[in-house]
Amino acid sequence: MNPLLELTQVGIEFSTAKGSFRALQSVDLKINKGEYISLIGHSGCGKSTVLNIVAGLLQATEGGVVLNGKEVNEPGPERAVVFQNHSLLPWLSAYENVELAVKQVFRGKKSKAEMKAWIEHNLELVHMTHAMHKRPDEISGGMKQRVGIARALAMEPQVLLMDEPFGALDALTRAHLQDSLMDIQKELNNTVIMITHDVDEAVLLSDRIVMMTNGPAATIGEILHIDLERPRNRLQLADDPRYNHYRHQVLSFLYEKQRKTDDSLPATQPHGQVSGSQIIKENHETRAINTPAGHSHAHTPDQDKANQLKTA
Amino acid sequence: MSIALTQTLSKISWLEPMIKAAQGENRSQNLSIIAKAIGIPLAGILVFLMIWHAAASSINTSLGKFPGPADVLIQSKTLISEHITEREKAAAFYQRQDERNARRLAQDPDYIVKIRDYTGKPTYVDQIGTSLITVLSGFLIASLIAIPLGIVIGLSANLYSAFNPVIQIFKPVSPLAWLPLVTMVVSAVYVSDDPVVAKSFVTSMITVMLCCLWPTVINTAVGVASISQDLKNVSQVLRLSWLTHVRKIVLPAAIPMMFTGLRLSLSIAWMVLIAAEMLAQNPGLGKFVWDEFQNGSSNSLGRIMVAVITIGLIGFALDRIMLLLQRSVSWDKSATLR
Ligand SMILES: Nc1ncnc2c1ncn2[C@@H]1O[C@H](COP(=O)(O)OP(=O)(O)O)[C@@H](O)[C@H]1O
Ligand SMILES: [Mg+2]
Numbered sequence: 001m002n003p004l005l006e007l008t009q010v011g012i013e014f015s016t017a018k019g020s021f022r023a024l025q026s027v028d029l030k031i032n033k034g035e036y037i038s039l040i041g042h043s044g045c046g047k048s049t050v051l052n053i054v055a056g057l058l059q060a061t062e063g064g065v066v067l068n069g070k071e072v073n074e075p076g077p078e079r080a081v082v083f084q085n086h087s088l089l090p091w092l093s094a095y096e097n098v099e100l101a102v103k104q105v106f107r108g109k110k111s112k113a114e115m116k117a118w119i120e121h122n123l124e125l126v127h128m129t130h131a132m133h134k135r136p137d138e139i140s141g142g143m144k145q146r147v148g149i150a151r152a153l154a155m156e157p158q159v160l161l162m163d164e165p166f167g168a169l170d171a172l173t174r175a176h177l178q179d180s181l182m183d184i185q186k187e188l189n190n191t192v193i194m195i196t197h198d199v200d201e202a203v204l205l206s207d208r209i210v211m212m213t214n215g216p217a218a219t220i221g222e223i224l225h226i227d228l229e230r231p232r233n234r235l236q237l238a239d240d241p242r243y244n245h246y247r248h249q250v251l252s253f254l255y256e257k258q259r260k261t262d263d264s265l266p267a268t269q270p271h272g273q274v275s276g277s278q279i280i281k282e283n284h285e286t287r288a289i290n291t292p293a294g295h296s297h298a299h300t301p302d303q304d305k306a307n308q309l310k311t312a
Numbered sequence: 313m314s315i316a317l318t319q320t321l322s323k324i325s326w327l328e329p330m331i332k333a334a335q336g337e338n339r340s341q342n343l344s345i346i347a348k349a350i351g352i353p354l355a356g357i358l359v360f361l362m363i364w365h366a367a368a369s370s371i372n373t374s375l376g377k378f379p380g381p382a383d384v385l386i387q388s389k390t391l392i393s394e395h396i397t398e399r400e401k402a403a404a405f406y407q408r409q410d411e412r413n414a415r416r417l418a419q420d421p422d423y424i425v426k427i428r429d430y431t432g433k434p435t436y437v438d439q440i441g442t443s444l445i446t447v448l449s450g451f452l453i454a455s456l457i458a459i460p461l462g463i464v465i466g467l468s469a470n471l472y473s474a475f476n477p478v479i480q481i482f483k484p485v486s487p488l489a490w491l492p493l494v495t496m497v498v499s500a501v502y503v504s505d506d507p508v509v510a511k512s513f514v515t516s517m518i519t520v521m522l523c524c525l526w527p528t529v530i531n532t533a534v535g536v537a538s539i540s541q542d543l544k545n546v547s548q549v550l551r552l553s554w555l556t557h558v559r560k561i562v563l564p565a566a567i568p569m570m571f572t573g574l575r576l577s578l579s580i581a582w583m584v585l586i587a588a589e590m591l592a593q594n595p596g597l598g599k600f601v602w603d604e605f606q607n608g609s610s611n612s613l614g615r616i617m618v619a620v621i622t623i624g625l626i627g628f629a630l631d632r633i634m635l636l637l638q639r640s641v642s643w644d645k646s647a648t649l650r
Contacts, residue, residue, distance in 0.1 A: 057545055075548040089544040091564040092645030100560060135643075155550075270455045 002069075003030035004191055005054070005159055009063035012049060021122070023049050025217040029210065031159075034189045038202040040250060041212030041221075042260055050212075051161050054193065055081050067158060077105045080157035084164040086144040088136045094147040095132040098122060098205045101151045122154040125184050142173035146180070154185070162194040166201065175234065178204060183282070186231060199254070203246045204232055211253045214260065222253055343501055379614035384621065387614035400428040414508030434595050440622065443585060447630075450520030451581045455574060458525050462532025462570070463562060472533060483526040487519050488586040491591050494518045512594040519588040520581045520628035535569025536562055558586035564643060573637040576636055582627045597623060 010027040013020045017238040029035055039047045052058040054065050065072040067079065088097045098119045106115060123132045126146040136144050145165055152160055165219045166174040178201060185205075187191070196202050202209045206226050213221040226246055228237065237243040331464040361381050368380035409428065416423045434442070466473040474525070498515045537560060547557045589598025599621050 055545075055549065057548060076546070076551055077549060079549070081545065081549050083542055083545065085542065087540075087546050089543065089546070089561065089564070104552060104556075115529055 003033040004068060005029075005032040006066045007050075007054070007063070008066070010050070010053060010060045010065065012053065012058065013061045022216055024053075024060075025219050027109060027219055029220065030162075031191060031193070033191055036185065036192045036205055036207045037194070038206040039193065040197065040202050040209055040211045040254070041193045041201070041218070042214055042254065043197065044214045045215045047212060047278045050231060051077040051081075051163050051193060051195055053162050054159070057081075069273045077155040078100070078158045080152035080155040080161070081164045082145075082148050082159055082162040083154045084167050086136065086141075086148045086186060088144055088147055088151075090136050092124065092279060093135050094128055094139070094143075097136075097147055098151045098154050102154050105155045119154060121148040124151060125187075126150045126180060140173075142169050145169065145177060147182075149177075149181070153188070153190075157161055158191065160190045160192045161194065164195050164197065167197060170300050171215075174198070174201070178188050179234075181205065182230075182232065199247055199250045200234075202250060203228075203243060204206040204234060204237065209246075209250060211250065211258075221258060224249055314566075361536055364547045373613065373615050375608055376610050377615045382577045383614040387611060388618045390611075391436040391615065391618060395437045398435045402432060403647070436600065436618075438441070439596050439600045439628070441592065442513075443589065443598070444626070446516050446589070446594060446596055447520060447578075447581050447585045450517040450585070451578055452582070453517070454521040454525045454577060455528060457521075458528035458573070458577070459532055459570060462529045462573070463536050463558065463566070465529075466533035466566070467558075468538025469537070472537065475621055476628065479526055481527060483530075485523070487523045487587050488591070490522050491588060492517070492521050495530050495592065510594070512589075512592045515592040516585065516588040516594040516596070516598075519592070523584040524577040524581035527580065528570070528573035530571045531573025531576070533567030535573075537567075539565045541601050567642050568638075568644050571642060575631060575638070576635045579627060579631055582623075582630060586623060 007029040008023060011022070013022045017023075027036075027050060033073045034085075035208075039050060041047050049058060053060050054072065056072050056079065059073070069266055072079070088094075089100070092100065099115070102110075102115050102119050110118060115121065120129065120132070121305050126149050128143060128146050128150060131139055131143060134148075143169075147194070149162075149165065166177050168308050173236055182205065183192075196206065203226060209224040209226065211222045211224065224246060226240060228240070228246075363379045365382075368378040368383075371378035413423075413425045454635065461475075465475045470566075496513050498511055502511060502514055508629075543561055543565065547561050552560065571601065571635055585596070586598040586601065588594070589596045591598075592604040593599055593602075601616050604615045
């Protein structure tokens with residue numbers, strides 16, 4: 001089977017005030033249709049850069065990206081992006097934000113009524129029908145991220161690109177959104193590339209975890225196949241030795257092989273990325289609910305729904 | 313109905329406690345809030361009037377004492393009564409004309425009715441009207457130029473760098489410097505046997521426009537240039553056309569800054585107008601002040617002082633109107649609007 005998306009020898013050099021800076025070097029990756037890929041690595045290693053090259057927002061200096069046999073040169077809705085900080089237009093309601101995308105992508109292909117149904121369908125997928133006429137400043141961070149996902153899904157992308165989609169959310173909200181995402185994925189079987197700094201999230205959601213070495217000149221260090229049958233359940237997996245084995249492998253890559261000797265971070269933090277110290281903090285937080293120690297947080301499905309309304 | 317009205321009224325800050333007090337909610341507390349909200353500004357005005365009164369009586373000019381608050385009150389009453397008398401005269405004139413025409417028609421059915429306009433001198437109220445029309449026309453034309461220009465140069469860093477020096481140089485130019493140039497150009501270009509509007513009006517309006525263009529241009533450009541990269545990325549991923557990008561993303565994002573500029577522009581326009589009218593002899597408040605100054609009667613200073621206060625009040629009102637407009641169009645309700 002031919003891969004849907006292929007990155008070949010991708011490298012990029014930024015020209016900065018202090019001369020050129022090589023961010024990526026020889027990144028090779030083949031992704032099949034319906035695969036869920038996580039990109040993980042220390043902050044500032046170049047994850048967002050890889051994603052932005054696939055999105056077409058950045059141009060690779062060497063190598064290239066081929067989607068469905070065609071080279072990627074510019075951004076487009078067939079490679080929808082979910083940005084870390086939602087990027088909703090603050091003056092539009094949730095519905096109107098999705099509408100902007102749908103009108104753009106399906107102009108002339110869907111009737112008005114079909115578009116409306118399609119917008120509502122996508123908002124329903126992310127459980128946002130109850131607040132679809134609210135504006136971003138009237139809904140919580142988790143809800144904004146849900147709308148961002150709905151907007152991306154509504155474009156019917158060939159590849160869904162997500163840059164730390166849940167990075168700014170609290171652990172509980174994040175868990176709800178991960179579950180929602182797994183449900184949606186079961187239904188739509190999208191091809192996904194997701195950047196994360198959360199080891200549990202990566203293992204829980206992915207088919208493969210792509211681990212990146214530290215920059216400069218970052219590249220792919222290891223790729224880990226996650227052979228856990230779906231649907232996956234976070235509570236059952238918490239006791240599963242395979243799950244813990246995968247977690248351990250990612251952790252050992254990040255904290256032994258690619259240990260950051262110097263904890264200080266690059267001076268420039270483009271696009272308001274989370275800082276390195278947050279990585280560690282966030283990991284502790286998620287571990288609290290994902291590992292056996294976090295069983296006290298266990299909740300029934302009914303409570304789940306209630307929490308979703310409250311926290312998401 | 314009454315609930316809706318109460319809700320609307322309670323958006324006005326000092327009315328809220330008043331309504332609550334009237335509804336019997338926590339009466340004493342609300343009354344003290346009212347006392348503060350109205351009482352303190354009132355006390356400020358009173359103190360100002362006292363200082364003004366004291367200072368005025370000790371300043372002697374060749375036209376008599378400097379007008380105090382009492383003189384101003386008397387003069388404003390006179391100006392209003394002059395206006396009323398003038399209107400009555402005009403009404404009487406038109407009535408006589410109508411009667412005369414009716415009589416002529418009765419005698420000779422083929423008579424073609426001629427209607428003449430009343431040619432009395434403009435009253436103070438007419439002059440306020442002229443000033444408002446002039447300033448609003450100048451401001452409107454300036455905005456129609458400044459907003460598109462601001463958007464275009466805000467979108468491109470190169471255009472911004474190209475325009476910036478020109479803007480920075482023209483921004484501080486006084487209206488008095490523009491006026492002779494504008495007057496000459498208008499005299500040369502605006503020639504017509506039957507002009508729709510007076511030359512003095514065009515000159516004042518263009519001077520106002522030239523002076524109030526810049527704050528809107530600059531603020532709009534800055535608003536457009538500071539749109540977050542995330543929103544630009546969204547636009548790129550959606551492959552929005554240039555026009556859709558401007559309409560759906562750039563314009564709404566820049567509206568708060570644009571209005572900051574528009575409010576600055578309008579207040580500059582109003583300040584510039586008075587000077588422009590004085591020199592261009594446009595029959596508005598500026599000309600009123602100038603004429604009174606030339607006139608030099610014992611009432612003149614009092615009448616000029618009435619104009620000063622009128623100018624201040626109108627300037628304040630214009631700014632409040634812009635603020636209300638800004639509140640109704642801006643999506644960013646959380647932004648502090650002052
Ligand atoms: N536009 C740019 N210009 C210069 N350097 C950049 C630019 N974008 C990213 N970088 C640098 O490239 C490296 C990788 O950044 P990024 O992809 O954002 O990291 P990550 O998403 O993994 O945290 C960082 O060192 C960053 O400073
Ligand atoms: Mg990043």
